[in-house]
Amino acid sequence: MKNVVVIEKYYLLQAGIQALVQEIPGLFLSKSWLGDEPHLTEIILKHKPDLILVNPFSLSGENISLPGKFRSSRNTKVLALLHNKDKSQSISGFDDLLFYEEDRFILEQKIRRQAGNVQNPGTNHQELSPREITILRWIVKGLTHQEIADKLFLSIHTVNTHRKNINKKLGIKTVSGLSVYAIMNHLIPMEELAEK
Amino acid sequence: MLIHKNMKLSEVVHHDHTLVPIINRFGIHLGFGDNTITEICQKHGLNVDFFVTILNAFHDIHYFPKEQLRNFSVALLIDYLQKAHRSFLEEKIPEISLLIKNMTEKCPLDVVTSQLITNFFKEYTEELKKHIRQEEETIYPYVLLLEKVNQNLPVDEGASGKINHYSISAYKAEHEDVEEKLFDLKNILIKYLPGQKNDKPVYQLLRELFSLEKDLNEHARIEDMILIPKVEAMEKTLRNKNPNGPV
Numbered sequence A: 001m002k003n004v005v006v007i008e009k010y011y012l013l014q015a016g017i018q019a020l021v022q023e024i025p026g027l028f029l030s031k032s033w034l035g036d037e038p039h040l041t042e043i044i045l046k047h048k049p050d051l052i053l054v055n056p057f058s059l060s061g062e063n064i065s066l067p068g069k070f071r072s073s074r075n076t077k078v079l080a081l082l083h084n085k086d087k088s089q090s091i092s093g094f095d096d097l098l099f100y101e102e103d104r105f106i107l108e109q110k111i112r113r114q115a116g117n118v119q120n121p122g123t124n125h126q127e128l129s130p131r132e133i134t135i136l137r138w139i140v141k142g143l144t145h146q147e148i149a150d151k152l153f154l155s156i157h158t159v160n161t162h163r164k165n166i167n168k169k170l171g172i173k174t175v176s177g178l179s180v181y182a183i184m185n186h187l188i189p190m191e192e193l194a195e196k
Numbered sequence B: 001m002l003i004h005k006n007m008k009l010s011e012v013v014h015h016d017h018t019l020v021p022i023i024n025r026f027g028i029h030l031g032f033g034d035n036t037i038t039e040i041c042q043k044h045g046l047n048v049d050f051f052v053t054i055l056n057a058f059h060d061i062h063y064f065p066k067e068q069l070r071n072f073s074v075a076l077l078i079d080y081l082q083k084a085h086r087s088f089l090e091e092k093i094p095e096i097s098l099l100i101k102n103m104t105e106k107c108p109l110d111v112v113t114s115q116l117i118t119n120f121f122k123e124y125t126e127e128l129k130k131h132i133r134q135e136e137e138t139i140y141p142y143v144l145l146l147e148k149v150n151q152n153l154p155v156d157e158g159a160s161g162k163i164n165h166y167s168i169s170a171y172k173a174e175h176e177d178v179e180e181k182l183f184d185l186k187n188i189l190i191k192y193l194p195g196q197k198n199d200k201p202v203y204q205l206l207r208e209l210f211s212l213e214k215d216l217n218e219h220a221r222i223e224d225m226i227l228i229p230k231v232e233a234m235e236k237t238l239r240n241k242n243p244n245g246p247v
């Protein structure tokens, strides 16, 4: 499942885009915003979207810099939602442009193409890899990412990436949730859980 | 449907029965007769515009009248938020605990799974309680104090010291944490519940979890998008009024 978020201030347009995304198999519409919410960039970063569909003219205040934050990201593709008449203005820094006037199938094609471009090893293959299982065990035993990195001779960045993939594959984000999963699946005996 | 104050409350509930617990929060109970929302609010001494705004916000996630909500007094907002806290802690949470117990008995689940889910929810409850306690003991009093200062009402000396160093920015991330844990619990039940054959108790539990999630999200939305911007605006006004002052 690819995680999609939408930013569009007009209700009719937002509802239409949401309906389109929900029609496309393999995409999950996780949330929509109007564009004027405070600290939107940080909120969206936390959602870890694969695709952002954003009307750049809906963004206001500090949020104007939002598309730039994801520029040339391999994990998130950003598509602009625009009117044909906006073509004349210089719109740059997006992975593709979607025009309100366009045919449904063209829109769908463009969205699918970008969804396919997202480099995301975690989404197609739901089973945890042996390495991920090792890391999951350490996490629920209460080790920090740094401690795990030291033990496995990995960089902290690599451990962070593994953790993101674990969260994504299982659909569980919190350590408590991961602990429940690990014990239910006999990856770790209950006695070895971190003391709370 | 856009709820209007001239509508009969009974018609509103026919249209969306999930509003009943919200209506209860205002001290209004079933047996509405043919009374309109305005009439019922007058009888209970409630601000009808506020009541209608909250009902609309809850009924339709797309309805979020920031400007209108911001015009209500902070005291009115906080009174509502605290009523919602009571209903989370005194009604929703105990109800869900019972449903978890019911599920572990009726499904039946193995001992370890039962214990895990029970503990997970206990832990979640503690986190939610802690968050609510922090709001009621620190954040809300701070906001009320700010409003007083802003209206040039007298405040006692000890209290104004608080304004000095209190910052609201740290607290926002907590809403996300509470949200994530609840999502994990739902997903564990939906995806990973091992070898159980009786879905009904699980479904009853899930239904309540979805309802709690909706309620909490709406609540956090009011806190994040109305209360906090109000605080930020008041802090700014105070700073401008008194550039050398404590804020």
Ligand SMILES: [Fe+2]
Binding pocket: B081, B085, B132, B135, B219, B223
């Ligand atoms: Fe609250």
Ligand SMILES: [Fe+2]
Binding pocket: B131, B135, B175, B219, B220, B223
């Ligand atoms: Fe809160």
